[in-house]
Amino acid sequence: MTVTIGIIGAGNRGRKHTEEYQAVEDTRVKAIADVDEDAATALAEELGVPDVYADFRDMLADDEIDAISVCVHNNLHEPMAVEAFDAGKHVFCEKPLAGSYADAKRILEAAEDAGKHLGVQNMELFTGETRAAKRFVEEGRLGDVSFARSVYSRRRGRPYVDGYGTPSFVQKESAGGGPVFDIGTYEIGRMLYLLGNPAVERVNGQTFEYHEDSYGEELVGENEELYEERFEESDYDVEDAGTGAARLADGSRLEIRAAWHMFSPDERGTVVGSEGGLAFDPLEYLTTASDYEITAEVDVEDYERRQALIESESGYDASDRPTQFDHWVETVRGTVDPIPTGEIALNSMLVMEGIYLADELGREVSVDEVAEESPSRSIDL
Template identity: 40%
Template sequence: MKTVRIGLIGVGLIGKMHLDEYANIPGAEVVAVCDINEAEVKLVAAKYNISHVYTDFRQLLERDDLDCIDVCLHNNFHAPVTIAALEAGKHVYCEKPIAGSYYDGKAMVDAAIQSGKMLHVQIATLYHKETKLAKELIEAGKLGKLYHARSNGFRRRGRPYVDGYGTPSFTRKETAGGGALFDMGVYHISQILYLLGIPSIRTITGQTYQEMGMDPERREISGFNVEELGLGFVKFDGGASLDIMEAWSVHLGGFEGSCVIGSEGGIRLPAYKSGQPQTPMTFHSTVSDMDLDSTIDVHSNNNRRELMSADYDAYRSSQHHLIAAIQERVPMLPTAEISLQTMLISEGIYMSSQLGREVTAEEVIAESKSTAIKL
């Protein structure tokens, strides 16, 4: 198999997580790393045995021996760096969300089309075992006509920095663009859009909140000006709908798992808390006029599929998929398109909350502005 040579930009928490993942993927080789923090990038290069170190991403992009650039920067830096990398003739793997606004995400997608290079966005939930099994059930017609879905994401008190982890950059519109919807919601909304087949968005209604108390000193330092709770309702062309509840912080003990409902059956995905599934995946249907509620053994079913498929490893994680797609073993999932539609929904929720009314997809697209920060 072709060895995929990677240049990684941004060696913070997420960048280090990407490096750990690449270390476990045959055929992936990180050749160069870049960060404006020279001391930190040198330490990281030494730890991961990476030969080439840069503090200016433009110099890294001048290399002619890289297949792909991995962008691990804060949201509002995604577009400028990604577009520059695509124009330099490199495939791009970008952290979620696609950008800080729909406008910037669309510019990234357009740049990928114009360059003829792949743009892959990190959506970890697409590679969860339950997502793959749910997609099989849907494609086999076991749910019939899909007409409603629910996207849920829960943290009890898990706001970055103000609740004890992460940095203030996650809590400021200037760098992050948004809060819970951009940080966590992108995973859950994208997962549901993928299962629904990426339907066209018609209208969006939403409301955002920041009502729970926080440490006064950390509030001041963080400049916290994003939402801790985002709620939404989306109508799609064709009549299907989606409701959304995404919480960084809320006075509840948990949410039920996301779900997809069809005319012939329904799927309930596991509910997660602190990164661990709290409930099983279930399938609900009617057979011989009997209502059946079935529990799916996610691990056994997934393991059997891995043993029986030569390319199932290409769907173990977002990065496994990246490498396999560049090696031309599998076609790239439409993660850029899914991410752009997710951004449209999130930005629509913000717009609806501000205006106090339902908004159309066309309104959101027309009003979206660039939030990009050039380096």
């Protein structure tokens, strides 16, 4: 069965999704939709996609299309995804699931009402390290898992201001939040997945905004004015960094740090249990034996290579392990037991929005408070 895809958004993410789908066997990208029809046409011509639409709704009317990839800014996810589900399409959505928990919840509810699959982009769920870590957890090599730390932190890496991306990344109106939503969602999702995606009970957190004072003349010299101009032009109104912690229903705890710009030493993500722990990048297993402390590097690459050889027909045509796009296409086909990326993304939204609300109120918050206070940030179409 060939799975036929429609892409909403002709920007960087739309290009990436199109190229990824075109590398998946028996998968066809039939159309690209974007309000900038010229951009959609240029991308379609470059990548050999036959159909172009200025209005995504016209693309949804195409009965040949099985699934839609939503590749636009966060606050457009909810209206577009819901309309796609209403049109009978499966939906794969860029991260985070939406610009708020309330909007994300509506997306998942729309998927359930339509009886269609929801996939959410999170490359970290499909890495060799994550596969290995999940196996260690499921086989009980960590014992009773009680703690995880999620870290995605840069010293200098703010969208647009630091030379990449567009101003939409740093505006609440389009993105909903800053690095907590943008990059925090990757590692929060991975750690929740490894913990078994337990329900969230309470969240605390704080955000930090350095903005104009973040680069002094001693750091940037002659480029100081350029950074200041980019900051002003961008209408930057989100955080530079966010930290927090979530108390989970099974008694475990998740700590979080997400930053585009924070002068903090590197810190590794971890998952810890009663009999062992894992640290990421590179993946290491920490335990004790015969009263010795042991730190063992896990050879993920060699394992993945050997598995590919074993599973190949000839033994000589081993290739990369399946990507999240392979997994999503097989989910649409119904040939795999899918990783619940939608449920993980919704749980991640509770944690991330909980950090913002806790910062606003100056105290720990319950998930009920997060759900009650979560606004809709969806942009009317």
